Amino acid sequence: MEIQDTIEDVAFNLLKQAVIRLPSDVKEALQRAYEEETSEAGKVNLKAILTNIEFAEKLNTPICQDTGTIIFYVKAGAQARGLEKVEAALRRATKRATEEVPLRPNAVDPLTRKNSGDNTGRFIPFVHWEITDGDSIEITALPKGGGSENVSALGMITPGEGIKGLKKFVIDAVIKAGAKPCPPNTLGVGVGGGADIAMKLAKKALLRPLNQPNLNPDLRKLEKELYEAANSTGIGPMGLGGKFTVLGVNVEYAHRHPASYPVGVAYQCWAARRATARINADGAVEYSTHKAR
Amino acid sequence: MTVFKLKTPISEEEIRELKVNDVLYVTGTMVTARDAAHKRALEYFEEGKTLPIKLEGLAVFHCGPIVKKEDDKWIVVAAGPTTSTRMGQFEDEFIKNFKVRVIIGKGGMGKRTTDAMKEHGAVYGAFTGGAAVLAAKAIKHVRALEWSDLGMPEALWIFEVEEFGPLTVAIDSHGNNLFEEVKKKVEEKRTTVYKKLGV
Known part of the structure; x- marks a missing residue:
């Protein structure tokens, strides 16, 4: 098989897996939330979420009607073959998934309001690149829901306020978001860099599994x-009140300019969809978030 | 919390039994309506024209479903709720004129709707956002598609449903609004949360 065909097939599989089956860490977090939630309305909604997840898997149909904006993260080994063909293959995979899974067509021209109908368009699917050592290509698909995207926030904190300002900004964003992003959510926080870098890190932070602790002890703390502060607001599942407003908080950081303290907040729906696979130089494929299907 | 299972047409008396935090399952006829359908229905009422379906006692669902046609039959693939606040400008008149008893959506509605529900006897049932497969499974049959010129998501879909839910009663017919209560409590907690974080 030609490398571009392998990439297209793998990306198609990733999109399909992502929108139909949640990664096990997300399912476990939702299950735990259901068991530990004390509010009645919260429990009812978490139970509905768990049943919905089960039905989607059984019927092989997307968990939510909003299958999101399609975003890919590619870690490309500098020695890997066919890198110039990756973007085109990802576009083909997106079109195919839109028709065959199916995905809801979610790519709209902001000026003419015309929907492309196949989830592709200018810069969409968006591809984040990272060049690494070696000869393999790792692809992650992130179908990003719109309701949770709408409550993203960027704060340029006064450096003098520092970490205190960051904490306040994040909690204010959580309270302002309320019921809108379909809680309980995964919360990504990006600190430092610049405005764009903080937002990019915040969204990238959504990719870290909920059961994988941060390696940096200060960030872990x-x-x-x-996490505890967000869950003590009482917003709860679907904003109907309860203990679980977030399933997890993941923080990423970059060094900052002495005069700036950017803080980015990115949200993912309770349906925290993502899927990753690695294509080795010999064409062998390893799926890491979902079993190969 | 009490679990209610109601069949359409639902009477005012039945709906007045429900309180916020109760759980409701609806069986019978449910009609989807978003912004455009609400607007047109109210225009029809003004002009004295009859609607394609008599809405009294029925459930209205804020939803733009994904529906496919198989062998000349409509099949609902996904039917999650959409954000209800967009319908806030129409819902009070809608409840008053058509006597619908259950409004279903996500995210809750404001004071105008809450007041109309109290006055005319209706409730708001919150359906879990994103739970599109669960919703589609409870829709047993598509009875009709009306106003298809509005486009698939905005049209009036008339569904026969069986135990559609769980719906959390988030606005009852006694003036209680669970979303507003939660918002108020969260606001009251804000300073405690700040303090805990040391900010």
């Missing part, structure tokens, strides 16, 4: 504090 910060994540725990923000």
Whole structure:
């Protein structure tokens, strides 16, 4: 098989897996939330979520009607073959998935309001590139829901306020978001860099599994504090009140300009959809979030 | 919390039994309506024209479903709720004129709708956002498609449903609004949360 065909097939599979089956860490977090939730309305909604997940898997149909904006993260080994063909293959995979899975066509021209009908368009699907050592290509698909995207936030904190300002900004964003992003959510926080870098890191943070602790002990502590604070607001599942407003908080950081303290907040729906696979130089494929199907 | 299972047409008396936090399952006839359908229905009422279906006692669902046609039959693939606040400008008149008893959506509605529900006897049932497969499974049959010129998501889809839910009663017919209560409580907690974080 030609490398571009392998990439297209793998990306198609990733999109299909992502919108139909949640990664096990997300399912476990939702199950735990259901068991530990004390509010009646919260429990009812978490139970509905778990049943919906089960039905989607059984019927092989997307979990939610909003199958999101399609975003890919590619870690490309500098020695890998066919890198110039990756973007075109990802576009073909997106079109195919739109027709065959199916995905809802979610790519609209902001000026003419015309929907392309196949989830592709200018810069969409968006591809984030990272060049690494080696000869393999790792692809992650992130179908990003619109309702949760609408409550994203960027704050340019005064550096003097520092970490305190960050904490306040994140909690204010959570309270302002309320019921809108379909809680309980995964919360991504990006700190430092610049405005664009903080937002990019915040969204990238959504990719880290909920059961994988941050390797940096200071960030681990910060994540725990923000998690507990978000869940003590009482917003709860679907904003109907309860203990679980977020399933997890993941923080990423970059060094910052002495005069700037950018904080990005990205949200993912309770249906925290993502899927990853690696294509090795010999064409062998390893799926890491979902079993190969 | 009490679980109610109601069949359409639902009477005012039945709906007045429900309180916020109760759970409701609806069986019978449910009609989808978003912004455009609400607007047109109210225009029809003004002009004295009859609607394609008599809405009294029925459930209205804020939803733009994904529907496919198989062997000349409509099949609902996904039917999750859409954000209800967009219909806030129409819903009070809609409830008053058509005597619908259950409004279904996500995210809740404001004071105008809450007041109309109290006055005329209706409730708002919150359906879990994103739970599109669960919703589609409860839709047993597509009875009719009306106003298809509005486009698939905006049209009036008339569904026969069986135990459609769970719906959390988030606005009852006694002036209670669960979303507003939660928002108020969250606002009251804000300073405690700040303090805990040391900010």
